[in-house]
Amino acid sequence: MKATWEKIEKNLGVLEVEVEAERVSVALDKAFLKVAKKANVPGFRKGKVPRPIFEARYGVESLYQDAIDILLPEVYGEAIDQVEIFPVDRPEVDVEQFGKGETFKFKAKVTVKPEVQLGDYKGIEVPAQNLEVSDEELSQELERLQQRHAELVVLDEEAAQNGDTVVIDFDGSVDGVPFEGGKAERYSLELGSNTFIPGFEEQVVGLATGDFKDVTVTFPEAYQVAELANKEAVFAVKVHEIKRKQLPALDDEFAKDVSEFDTLEEYKEDLKKQLLARKEKEGLSVREGIVVDKVGDNAEVEIPEAMVQSEVQNMVRDFDNRLHSQGMNLEMFLNFSGQTIEDLQEQMKGDAQKRVRNNLVLEAIAKAEGIVATEEEINKEVADMAVAYKRSAEDILNILAANGSLNSLNEDVTLRKTIQFLIENSKEVPAEQAEAAKTEESAE
Missing domain, CATH: 3.10.50.40 (Chitinase A; domain 3)
Known part of the structure; x- marks a missing residue:
C-alpha cells in the first residue's frame, strides 16, 4: 500500500492512498460472502449460489460498495499511521478507482490535530493565597452543619x-x-x-x-x-x-451527635483542621487552573471546530451523568430550565474551546519536556482503581483493554505530571502584584 500526505491548509490536508489489487480481490470475496446470504437466485438456496452465476446475474459491480465498506476503514487506519497524522474528524473520501483486478485508489480530505506554537510556560506568576481559616469561615461551616442536621x-x-x-x-x-x-x-x-x-x-x-x-x-x-x-x-x-x-443548638450534645468528639471546642478544633486541608486542596486546584490558563493563552494554536464540537458532546454526556446521580436526567433538566439542547451546547462551547486548547498545549509541553507516564505510575493508577472498584488489578487492566481505554489512562497520567511540572516551575507572587500584572495585560 502506498500513502502520501499533503497539507493544504493549517489543519487540513489530502491523504492519497493506493491499495494493491490483491487486497481488492480479498475484499470482493468477503463482500460476496456477505451479499450471497441474501441473494435470491432461482434454483439455489440463499447462501449457496456459485460466485460465477451470481456475477453473471448481478454483475461484479454489485459487490463494489460492500467491498469498499469492508476495505476502506482498514486501509485508512493503516495509511494515517504510515504518514503519521492524527485525524480529529471524519474524512471526506473520494474514491478514484475500484474494480476487479485493479488497485484501489482514493483521496481523503482530513482535518488533523493542530500544531501548537508554545509561548512561555515556565516561571508563570500566580497570586499567593490566604491559607488561614478565619473565625467567620468556621462559623459559616458550623451553620452549614446545623442546616444539614436541622x-x-x-x-x-x-x-x-x-x-x-x-x-x-x-x-x-x-x-x-x-x-x-x-x-x-x-x-x-x-x-x-x-x-x-x-x-x-x-x-x-x-x-x-x-x-x-x-x-x-x-x-x-x-x-x-x-x-x-x-x-x-x-x-x-x-x-x-x-x-x-x-436548627439544633451549638453545644456539646451537637458535637457528640455529628462527630467523635465529646465537646464542641474539640470538634471546632478538628473542623478547623479539616477546613484548612480543604483550603489547601482548593488552593492547589486554583493555582493549577491559573497556570494552565496562562500557559494556554501564551501559546498559539488554531483549533478545528470538529474538536470543539466533540468536546461539547463529551461535556453534555458528563452533565447528563451527573444529573442521573442526582435522580434527574437531561430531559427533565431542560424542561425545568426552559432550555433546548442547542441552548445548553452553546453555553458549553466557550469552556469546550478552552479545554481543547489547554489540552493541546499541555500535550505539546509534555512532548517538549519529555514527560511520559512510567510503567510504575500506570501500575499504581490501576492498583488504585482496583481498590476503588473492589476488583483485581488484572480485572481492571482487562476492562480497560476491552474498552480501548489503556491509552487514555496513559494520557491522563501524563497530563497530571505535566501540570505538576508547571506548578513546580511557577512562581508565587503577592496577590496585589498579580492583580496589577493582570490589569496591565488587559490594557495592552
Whole structure:
C-alpha cells in the first residue's frame, strides 16, 4: 500500500492512498460472502449460489460498495499511521478507482490535530493565597452543619417564608385549558429553591396552611415545550402544610451527635483542621487552573471546530451523568430550565474551546519536556482503581483493554505530571502584584 500526505491548509490536508489489487480481490470475496446470504437466485438456496452465476446475474459491480465498506476503514487506519497524522474528524473520501483486478485508489480530505506554537510556560506568576481559616469561615461551616442536621417542624399558624417547605396541590391551565404536567397533589416544594417557573414560588410566600390562591406566571420564551413558551398560565394552589427547619443548638450534645468528639471546642478544633486541608486542596486546584490558563493563552494554536464540537458532546454526556446521580436526567433538566439542547451546547462551547486548547498545549509541553507516564505510575493508577472498584488489578487492566481505554489512562497520567511540572516551575507572587500584572495585560 502506498500513502502520501499533503497539507493544504493549517489543519487540513489530502491523504492519497493506493491499495494493491490483491487486497481488492480479498475484499470482493468477503463482500460476496456477505451479499450471497441474501441473494435470491432461482434454483439455489440463499447462501449457496456459485460466485460465477451470481456475477453473471448481478454483475461484479454489485459487490463494489460492500467491498469498499469492508476495505476502506482498514486501509485508512493503516495509511494515517504510515504518514503519521492524527485525524480529529471524519474524512471526506473520494474514491478514484475500484474494480476487479485493479488497485484501489482514493483521496481523503482530513482535518488533523493542530500544531501548537508554545509561548512561555515556565516561571508563570500566580497570586499567593490566604491559607488561614478565619473565625467567620468556621462559623459559616458550623451553620452549614446545623442546616444539614436541622429538623423540619410543621407550623400551624405562621405564614410561609423563603426556605420553608410547603406541601401543596396545584392545577395549572393556559387559557382555561389544563396542560400535561401542570397538576400535582401534596407536592413538597422548598420556597426559594427556584425549581419552579419564575414567579411561582414568590407568590406562595406569605400563604398559610389551608390557604387557596391562583398563581399567575408566564412561561419563559425559550421554554422546552414549544406550545407553552411565552404563554401565561394560572395555577390553582392549595397549601396543605408548611414546614420550617429547626436548627439544633451549638453545644456539646451537637458535637457528640455529628462527630467523635465529646465537646464542641474539640470538634471546632478538628473542623478547623479539616477546613484548612480543604483550603489547601482548593488552593492547589486554583493555582493549577491559573497556570494552565496562562500557559494556554501564551501559546498559539488554531483549533478545528470538529474538536470543539466533540468536546461539547463529551461535556453534555458528563452533565447528563451527573444529573442521573442526582435522580434527574437531561430531559427533565431542560424542561425545568426552559432550555433546548442547542441552548445548553452553546453555553458549553466557550469552556469546550478552552479545554481543547489547554489540552493541546499541555500535550505539546509534555512532548517538549519529555514527560511520559512510567510503567510504575500506570501500575499504581490501576492498583488504585482496583481498590476503588473492589476488583483485581488484572480485572481492571482487562476492562480497560476491552474498552480501548489503556491509552487514555496513559494520557491522563501524563497530563497530571505535566501540570505538576508547571506548578513546580511557577512562581508565587503577592496577590496585589498579580492583580496589577493582570490589569496591565488587559490594557495592552
